Amino acid sequence: MSEEAPARRRQARGQRRMEQLTDAAAEVFAEAGYARATTNAIAARAGVSPGTLYQFFKNKEALAEALATRYREQLRAAHEKAFDVGYAQLPLPELIDRMAAPMIQVNLDNPGFKALFADAGMPERLAAPTRALHQAVVGKIEEVLAARAPSLPAAERRTTAVVATQIFGALLGTVVSAAEEEREIWIRELKRALQRYLEPVIA
Amino acid sequence: MSEEAPARRRQARGQRRMEQLTDAAAEVFAEAGYARATTNAIAARAGVSPGTLYQFFKNKEALAEALATRYREQLRAAHEKAFDVGYAQLPLPELIDRMAAPMIQVNLDNPGFKALFADAGMPERLAAPTRALHQAVVGKIEEVLAARAPSLPAAERRTTAVVATQIFGALLGTVVSAAEEEREIWIRELKRALQRYLEPVIA
Amino acid sequence: MSEEAPARRRQARGQRRMEQLTDAAAEVFAEAGYARATTNAIAARAGVSPGTLYQFFKNKEALAEALATRYREQLRAAHEKAFDVGYAQLPLPELIDRMAAPMIQVNLDNPGFKALFADAGMPERLAAPTRALHQAVVGKIEEVLAARAPSLPAAERRTTAVVATQIFGALLGTVVSAAEEEREIWIRELKRALQRYLEPVIA
Amino acid sequence: MSEEAPARRRQARGQRRMEQLTDAAAEVFAEAGYARATTNAIAARAGVSPGTLYQFFKNKEALAEALATRYREQLRAAHEKAFDVGYAQLPLPELIDRMAAPMIQVNLDNPGFKALFADAGMPERLAAPTRALHQAVVGKIEEVLAARAPSLPAAERRTTAVVATQIFGALLGTVVSAAEEEREIWIRELKRALQRYLEPVIA
DNA sequence: TATGAATGAGTGTTCATTCAT
DNA sequence: TATGAATGAACACTCATTCAT
Structure with a gap:
């Protein structure tokens, strides 16, 4: 119809390729960790040649970055x-x-991501934004605390927010790696732990 | 004095070398993760040649194992x-x-070890005993709970022990990576979090 | 023409590469023996990088095995x-x-192979099938002797076959390493030696 | 008694060390071939440290050379x-x-030497004198032929001598590697083969 | 002399990345 | 765009050789 149709079709195909590749990367990274995953294995898993992978991603790090971005978004x-x-x-x-549910859902939808971005073998460039995200969560919790426990001194507020985030993160790992039939138990316990920790503060 | 003196001296030197090497390995592993750490870099950090490293350790894995053993012990x-x-x-x-203090001390004495042994790039052979150790901690906490909260059903007892261990582990990481002047704050908060989590159970 | 053309062309190139590599390996192994031959030297001789060698052969042993298989076949x-x-x-x-001619031809076509597969530095996995082949020759000669010298006791038959094979093998080495213009002389003498050894037995 | 006694004693000890080392080298070379044998293994087999080995032999090659010399002598x-x-x-x-007996004896006394000096992995410097020795044997046989078959043209005389030597060498290998109880059989057959080959010439 | 810890160049092998087709 | 053969810098590891003791 339009003369732009092939271009659009091409772009659509490119989109699909990128998804194939990031999906494959997610799997391979999750199985082997960042350092042990090979780009050739990722390309193979995506059903394309190594050359094709490099047409869409500058290098291995860029792949992980794409993954990180998708996760972060x-x-x-x-x-x-x-x-x-x-x-x-x-x-x-x-x-x-309400706060926990969507975060848990994202991590269930992206198994292995949490583990990947905690990986010690990860290049710093990728670890940094993940830490930034973590800090954002802490900030949000601080806001909640400011609203709900206004008498709490700022220093303690921050400490409390950090610890709540850590607890959440740790138990999130347990939830994600749990067998499906046990998942509800761990989710309930995650929430209970947060409640017990925050109750005396928020009252 | 004695004819055995040189042998003893040599052994002492060997001992020192091994410590140089494990120390260097601890540093390099902590900085780069297991997979990205190179044996040549470890040798260089220890101020010896690669060959020397291999006179004391069969291979890279053996180095990590020595570290793991030291940590585990x-x-x-x-x-x-x-x-x-x-x-x-x-x-x-x-x-x-009483329970937290010695564990915290060990991790302060061995910075980076906790991170290393959670590393996804670690060979299974080394990850397994670390998991076993983790399980042992869970088991101990279960015993404590059995003694102090006898009415708690077994399933909940286990769940509680696992979660307490996770909370402890997560906040231990914060304690270890904190600046020294903030450490006390984090230690206090670690204990507070555990207390709040366990109080309703132990009564 | 056809859409399969590139695939076919690629395969042809792969075939050529393998031949380049086995040829190079044959040369280098023959010059240096198995243990002293380096895979990098073989790759260089073939005019390719070390990585390329390993795209076609799993490891050094596989190269020698390919050579051995070619020779054995x-x-x-x-x-x-x-x-x-x-x-x-x-x-x-x-x-x-009739018996000697084709064996001689194979060895003239594959100079150095005989020497290589007698190499003490060869991994057992590769030496074994070569010995098996040697035994097969002995067995064949025993059959001939059984047919042509039926009165010869079995033990002597075997001894005779072994010795004939050894004589053949030794003089084959002389033939192969001789200058081309002298080769005929050595071939004639090889046959003469076998005749003189077998004549009194076969009558 | 005399003031030279300690020097002599020292020299005697040195002599013993050299023998220990060449003996150990003979064993290790025979087991592993020249290239795969390690000087450390040889030192260990001799019950001394690597440093000591190098006090008596300039390098690995010198060890093999000593062995070769002993064998050649x-x-x-x-x-x-x-x-x-x-x-x-x-x-x-x-x-x-009379010709075969002493040669066989030397090789029985030095098992593995024959194989070692035919090793493809051997440095040329060591292979050369061995070839020279081989040529000497050929020369001697030529002399015998000149005396006993004076009508034989010189060219044929040489050919015959070379082939006789090859046959002898090949079957010598069989003799040396045979189980002791079979050795006599192979010695007899060796002689028989030579007889049959030389009889028509020497008449 | 004897020791054995130390050396470091060199080996087989891998894998992120490129490029001719 | 897609291919996959090709690259080559690195890596883990070995071993002939040296040297402080």
């Missing part, structure tokens, strides 16, 4: 849902519920 | 101190105090 | 020609002629 | 016995007997 979207909440009014258990 | 000793406690009588805060 | 074909002979009827000189 | 002595024979008069079988 989903997380950011989850954050928005999680924190864009009239949290001032909610009772603590429900507050935690 | 210190941890095991810490466990003994931590759990060989008349815990039946102690109030919860002190119980947590 | 030619030898086996030669055996068939050599021994699939109505030998019951032929006079001894002609019998020897 | 024994062979030379054997030659003298073998060929310093009033061969003009002896009947062929006895002539062969």
Whole structure:
């Protein structure tokens, strides 16, 4: 029809290729860790040749970065849902519920990502943005605390937010790596742990 | 003096070399992760040639294993101190105090080890015993719970022990990587978090 | 023309590469022996990089194995020609002629192979099949002896076959390493030696 | 007693060390071939440290050379016995007997040497003198032929001598590597083969 | 002399990346 | 765009040789 149709079709194909590749990378990285994963293995898993991989990604790091971006974007979207909440009014258990649920979902949708981005073998360039994201979560929790426990000194507020994030992160790992039939148990316990930790502060 | 003097001196030198090497390995592994660490870099850091490294360690894995063993042995000793406690009588805060302190100390003495042995790029042979150790901690906590919260159903007891261990591990990481002047704050918060989590169970 | 053309062309190139590499390996192995030959030297001789060598051969041993297989297959074909002979009827000189000719030809076509596969530095996995082949030759000669010298006791038959094979092998080495213009002389003498050794037995 | 006694004693000890080392080298070379044998293994087998080995031998090659020299000297002595024979008069079988016996004995006394010095992995410097020795044997046989078959043209005389030497060498290998209880059989067959080959020439 | 720890060049092999087709 | 053969810098590891003791 239009003369732009082939270009669009081409672009669509390119999009598909990139997804094939990032999906394959996600699998291979998850199985082997960043350092042990080979780009040839990723290309093979995606059903393309190594050359093709390098037409879409500058190098191995760029692949991981794409993965990280995809993960981070989903997380950011989850954050928005999680924190864009009239949290001032909610009772603590429900507050935690609403905050935790989308984050858990993202990690269930992206198994292995959490482990990957905690990997010691990861190049610093990739670890940094992940830490930034982590800090963003801490910041959000600080905001909640500021609203709900206004009398808490700033220093303690930060400490509390960091610890809550750490607890959340650690138990998130347990949830994600758990067998499906046990998952609910771990999710309930994750929430319970956060409640017990935050209750005396938020009251 | 004695004719055995040179042998003893040589052995002492060997001992020193091994320590130089494991120390260098600890540093390099901690900085780069297992997979990215190169044996030549470790040798260079220790101030010796690659050949010398291989006179003391069969291969890269053996180096990591030596490190793991050293770490595990210190941890095991810490466990003994931590759990060989008349815990039946102690109030919860002190119980947590006594359990946490030696474990924290070991990890402060061995910075980077915790991160290393969580590394996804680690050969399974080395990851497995570390997981076993983790399980042992869980088991110990279960024992404590059995003694102090006998009415808790077994399933919940296990869940609680696992979660307490995870919380401890996560916050231990924060403690170890914190600047020295902030460390006390994080240690206090670690204990507080555990207390709040366990209090409703132990009563 | 066809869409399969590039694939075919690629395969042809692969075939050529393998030949380049086995040829180079044959040269380098022959010059230096198995153990002193380096894979990098073989790659260089073939005009390719070390990585390319390893795209076609799993490791050094596989290269030698390919060579061994090529050699053995030619030898086996030669055996068939050599021994699939109505030998019951032929006079001894002609019998020897027919048996020796194809074996000699194979070794002239593959200079250095005989030496290589007698190399003490060779991995056992490769030496074993070569010994098996040697035994096969002995067995064939025993068959001939059984047919042509039925009164010879079995033990002596075997001894005679072994010795004939050894004589043949030794003089084959002389033939192969001789200057071309002298080769005929050595071939004639090889046959003469076998005749003189076997004549009193076969009568 | 005398002031030279300690020097002499020292020298005697040195002599013993050299023998320990060459003996050890003979074993290790025979087991592993020249290239795969390690000087450290040789030192260990001799019960000394690597440093000591290098106090007596400049390098690995020098060790092999010492071995070669020892072997060659024994062979030379054997030659003298073998060929310093009033061969003009002896009947062929006895002539062969006398020539073969000492050579066989040397090789039985030095198992593995023959194989070692035929090793393709051997440095040229060591292979050359061995070839020279081989040529000497050929020369001696030519002399015998000149005396016993004066009508044989020089060219044929040489050819015959070379082939006789090759046959002898090949079957010598069989003799040396045979189990002890079979050795006599192979020695007899060796002589028989030589007889049959030389009989028509020497008449 | 004797030791054995130390050396370091060199080996087989891998894998991120490029490029001719 | 896609291919996959080709590259070559690195890596883990070995071993002939040296040297402080």
